[in-house]
Amino acid sequence: xxxxxxxxxxxxxxxxxxxxxxxxxxxxxxxxxxxxxxxxxxxxxxxxxxxxxxxxxxxxxxxxxxxxxxxxxxxxxxxxxxxxxxxxxxxxxxxxxxxxxxxxxxxxxxxxxxxxxxxxxxxxxxxxxxxxxxxxxxxxxxxxxxxxxxxxxxxxxxxxxxxxxxxxxxxxxxxxxxxxxxxxxxxxxxxxxxxxxxxxxxxxxxxxxxxxxxxxxxx
Numbered sequence: 001x002x003x004x005x006x007x008x009x010x011x012x013x014x015x016x017x018x019x020x021x022x023x024x025x026x027x028x029x030x031x032x033x034x035x036x037x038x039x040x041x042x043x044x045x046x047x048x049x050x051x052x053x054x055x056x057x058x059x060x061x062x063x064x065x066x067x068x069x070x071x072x073x074x075x076x077x078x079x080x081x082x083x084x085x086x087x088x089x090x091x092x093x094x095x096x097x098x099x100x101x102x103x104x105x106x107x108x109x110x111x112x113x114x115x116x117x118x119x120x121x122x123x124x125x126x127x128x129x130x131x132x133x134x135x136x137x138x139x140x141x142x143x144x145x146x147x148x149x150x151x152x153x154x155x156x157x158x159x160x161x162x163x164x165x166x167x168x169x170x171x172x173x174x175x176x177x178x179x180x181x182x183x184x185x186x187x188x189x190x191x192x193x194x195x196x197x198x199x200x201x202x203x204x205x206x207x208x209x210x211x212x213x214x215x216x217x218x219x
Contacts, residue, residue, distance in 0.1 A: 001025075002208055005053055009060050011202055014217045016066045023066050024090060024197065027054065027080065028073035051080050058084050078104045086110070090197075093117030093146050093176075096127050106134040112141050113195060115176045117148035121168055128169055138171050142195050145188075146176035151213040157184055159191055166192065182219055 001008035012023045027049065049057075054070065061068035071090045072078045078101070081089070088111040095101050096119050105112060112131060116124055124143065131141060145162035157179060166173040174195030175188035185196045199214035 002206060003049065005049075005056055007202070008057050011200060012057065012061055012064060012066060014202060015200060016064045018217055020200075021067060022069045023061055024069040024071065025049075025054070025057070026071040026073065026092070027077045051083055054080070055084060058086075072101070072105070075101065075104050078108070082108060088113065091115065093119065093148055097123055099127075099130055102127060102130050103134060106131060106136050109135070110140075112136060113144060113174070114141065115144045115146045115197075116165065117146035117176070121164070124165065125169065128171070138169070142172045142174055143169065144174045144176040144195060144197060147178060150178050150210065151180045152178040154179065154184070159184070159188055162188065162193060163191065178213055180213065182215065 001011055008025070015023050054068075058068040067087060068084070069088065069090055070077075070081055070084075070086060071092050072081055073092065073095065078089075089105045089108070090113040091098075091101065091105065093115040094117075096114060096116055114124075114127060128138070128141065128143075132138065143165050145159065145165060147156055147158070149156065159175070162173050162175055165171070172194045174193045174197070175185060176197040177185045177188070178199065179185075185193075185198060188196060199210050201211045201214035201216060204211050204214065204216065
């Protein structure tokens with residue numbers, strides 16, 4: 001959405017028409033993530049939305065009967081999302097090992113979806129242990145196999161890793177897809193994925209890091 005509420009609403013509308021169950025956004029406060037003002041900080045600043053912005057988008061999602069979901073990258077973002085009364089939380093791959101963030105999310109008592117790009121099985125287990133010890137039952141947790149290269153080459157997909165996660169931890173599994181096209185998520189569903197996450201754009205030529213590796217409504 002490149003920081004535009006109007007574009008975000010257009011994307012939500014198209015996602016709903018495509019049959020998506022959820023429109024997932026992400027939120028962070030750059031001053032909470034970066035100690036120095038790097039290029040990444042400057043890019044992040046462009047796309048930050050305020051609580052009122054997300055409130056408008058969530059209201060629109062509610063009107064269209066598509067779930068509003070948002071990935072928090074810091075503790076302040078969790079507080080913001082609680083104000084919006086989200087149904088569940090999605091934790092991004094880099095934050096799988098962020099135990100303070102896990103504990104903050106656990107305190108809400110809501111279901112959790114975990115992405116696992118770059119994680120070892122031991123790191124996934126550590127996150128699950130923290131969640132369970134704090135009262136989140138494994139039936140409330142879905143773990144997504146994920147490759148963090150954008151776009152992901154076909155030879156690096158390794159969907160069997162999703163089955164390894166399922167068999168190792170007895171959790172519902174899914175796939176966070178960064179490949180081009182739609183073949184891999186279809187295969188993931190055939191192998192037992194209960195959640196598919198796919199980057200979404202209305203125009204692959206828009207400025208920003210993710211548009212080129214995202215799916216259009218037609219796809």
